[in-house]
Amino acid sequence: MLQRLIIRTAAPLFLAAIAACQPDTSKTESKQAAADSSATATVANTPQTTPVAIIFDTDCGPDYDDVGALAVLHALTDRGESQILGIVSSNLHPLVVPTVDVINTYFGRPNLPIGAPKTKGVNLDAWQHWPDSLVAKYPHDAKTTAQAPDAVALYRKILAAQADTSVTIVTVGFLTNLRNLLESKADANSQLDGKELVRRKVKQWVCMGGKFPAGKEFNIEKDAASSKIAIDNWPTPVLFSGFEIGEKVKTGLRLIKVGAKDSPVRHAFAINIPMAKEDKNGRMSWDQTAVLVAVRGAAPYYDLQKGKFITKADGSNGWQDDPNGMHTRLVQKIPPDSVAYQIETLMMHQSQKPVNGQ
Ligand SMILES: [Ca+2]
16 A cells, blocks of 8 residues: 555645545535536437446455445446446455445445456555455455456456447456456357457456556556556557546545445545545545546546557556557546546435345
8 A cells, every 4th residue: 555655646736626625615516516517418418328338347455446436337327327247356355356245235236246366466455444344334245355256257258248349348456357368268158369359349448557648557567567468468449547637536525524324435435535644635536537438438528648558567657649549548628626526426326226136
């Protein structure tokens, strides 16, 4: 965690964004709600399309923006904008899969398939003890990450069953699973090897990772060898939400203040935010930005820059602009506090579905 904090807090704080995310006054909330309403109206006027089919690949700790991202994904799915095909962990820690199961169960999807690596990989605890707090308090039935199905087998099973060029993969953790998927061989689910299966079935990979135009970011750095193989060999378009994007999007204070008292999402933020001075105006929202643009597209929120993600052996990265590149990165367009308000509204979503519903 310390390493992540060092890496992820290297840049200076952005005072304007922080000021805009102070705890709500009625005036502030009204003003923000009006802006949100306008943005929502824009989205609502968009013709309804097929829900975006998502596989969500998460480390779900040590940081807790993964919980916020899961909440956003469930909220968008309840709205009919996305479909959750499955979830995989890129973190071997025993509490990761039970924690994901807590969130899925809370949102009425207790039987979503959850996979985890069967290879070597990153194993990171959360020093704030938020995963154990959630697992102790909220209903779930997954016992430990090690008992989850193989992430690669789950990826292959899901992809093989989907229409060609229809699946969006969202990674908000390490790239261990995607490297293993690319290197996988034909199996009972598909005669295609991993790279061909991805080329056939995946529409887009949205990756919270990297720092632009150059730097070192936690998700890429922790399993740098897998990151390099996955990014250098990925056969479909990739959209990156870099460190500098989520860093400016502060969420959590409104959730803590007015969110549902029984929400494990609120609970995670209520545990963590008071424990770090850097979060006094809200937690940086890296992982939520990836889910948001994966489902709704970047256009309402961000500009796009096409090019090539330059991988380096030490886990740092560069970027090279190229109008014909397979890679695209988000570039700030609207004020980060406006993105934050819309994300946090989704994080506060309450499912109307009964438990055991899918
Ligand atoms: Ca994460």
